[in-house]
Amino acid sequence: MASFNLTPSDTSTFILSGIPGLEDAHVWISIPYAICYIFCLLGNFSVLFVVGxxxxxxxPMYLLLCMLALTDIGMSTCIVPKALGIFWFNLxxxxxxxxxxxxxxxxxSFATQSAILVVMGFDRYVAICNPLRYTTILTNTRVATLGLVSLIRxxxxxxxMPLMLSPLPFCGNRIIPHMSCQxxxxxxxxxxxLTFYRLYGLVMTLTLVGSDLMLIVLSYSLIIRAVLRISSQKAHQKALNTCTAHIGVMMTSYTPYLFAIMTNRFGESIAPHVQIFLANVCVLVPTMLNPIxxxxxxxxxRDKMRKNICRL
Structure with missing residues (x-):
């Protein structure tokens, strides 16, 4: 392992401690992180390659999947390379x-992904509730515009956040007991x-996630109402199958994230390594599972992926 003669009081740097209390196990902990990251990159780049x-x-549906794949790659890449540098080389x-x-x-990346999930819910709503106008309402150009709006939002x-943090004085101990800057x-x-900064982060996060979840719930409430009006059992099954993947992705994206947010702010009694684990699960697990x-x-x-894999 490399060693560094740096002091915590260095005003130009921070020191990320990794996972406090588990420093001796960093190499072993790095294995599942590296595996998750590899699967995330393989899966999401496969989606981008096949759709392209x-x-x-x-x-529109597959363009949205590509946008989701890009945010997955961005989120995981923000955390994992630096974490592996800490685990393997003490960087x-x-x-x-x-x-x-x-x-x-x-x-x-997370805020953009959340907005894309809202657009995907709207996409499923139009596809099921107004299928005859789907191609006119959701054109590729309109979807690309919605993706750009999601990024800007x-x-x-x-x-x-960085504008608030950058001018403020930090205490003498500049060690961050975490494996990434959050x-x-x-x-x-x-x-x-810190009361204002805690409240600001909590209110902004809950406002963003809460509004997005409300829009997604509204979309699926209208979808369920439309499906219940269909008399054919086969049509019921087909309509619900088109939504299953999106619902699964929402569950894997929002559930661990909200739990980690609450734990990070109100879980003082929870061990630090558990909080860090939850914070990273909410990033790594969804980014790995979404393309799967x-x-x-x-x-x-699935058929197009299988065809392209067989050609290799």
């Missing part, structure tokens, strides 16, 4: 600007009262 290569898949030092950049990209959501762990080493869920539940995508 197959003309028949250049439809614990990160500059202040690098830390704020990590916060910005990670939060913006994510940037607007996260921009105040808003709350960094805010905890600020000098002074869509690959299994979306027949056309």
């Amino acid at each position: 290569k197959e003309q028949t898949l250049r439809q 614990k030092v990160i500059t202040v600007s690098g830390c704020l950049t990590q916060i910005t990209f990670l939060s913006a 994510g940037i607007i959501y996260v921009l105040p 808003f709350i762990p960094v805010a905890k080493i600020l000098c002074g009262d 869920v869509y690959g299994i539940k979306t027949k056309e995508l």
Whole structure:
């Protein structure tokens, strides 16, 4: 392992401690992290490759899957390479600007992904409740515009965070007991009262996630109402099958994230390594599972993937 003669009081850097209390097990802990990251990259790049290569898949639903894949790659890449550097080479030092950049990209990726999930819910609503107008309502151009709006919204959501943190004084101990820079762990080493920063992060996160979840619930409430009006059992099954993958992705994306947020802010009695584990599960597990869920539940995508794999 490399060693560094750096002091926690260095005003230009922070020190990421990794997982406090489990330093001796860092090498072993790195194995599942590396495996998850490899599967995430393979799965999401496979989706991008197949959709880009197959003309028949250049439809709104699959363009949204590509956007989701890009956010998955972005979120995992924000965390895993630095974490593996800590685990394998003891590269614990990160500059202040690098830390704020990590916060910005990670939060913006999640906010963008959340917006894309809302658009995907709207896509399923139009496909089931108004199928005859689907191609006119959701054109590729319109979907691309919605994707751009999702990205801009994510940037607007996260921009105040580094702007708030950068001018503030940090206490003498600049060690962050975490394996990545995230808003709350960094805010905890600020000098002074943290009440405002805790409340700001909590309110902004719950507002963003809450509004997105409300829109998704509304979409699926209308979908369920439309499905119940269909008399054919076969049509029932077909309509529900088109939504299963999206519902699975939402569950894997939002559930661990909300749980980690609550634990990070109100779980002082929970061991730090458990909090860190939950914070990373909410990033790594969804990014790894999303392409698998869509690959299994979306027949056309699954068939095209199988065809391209057989050609290799």
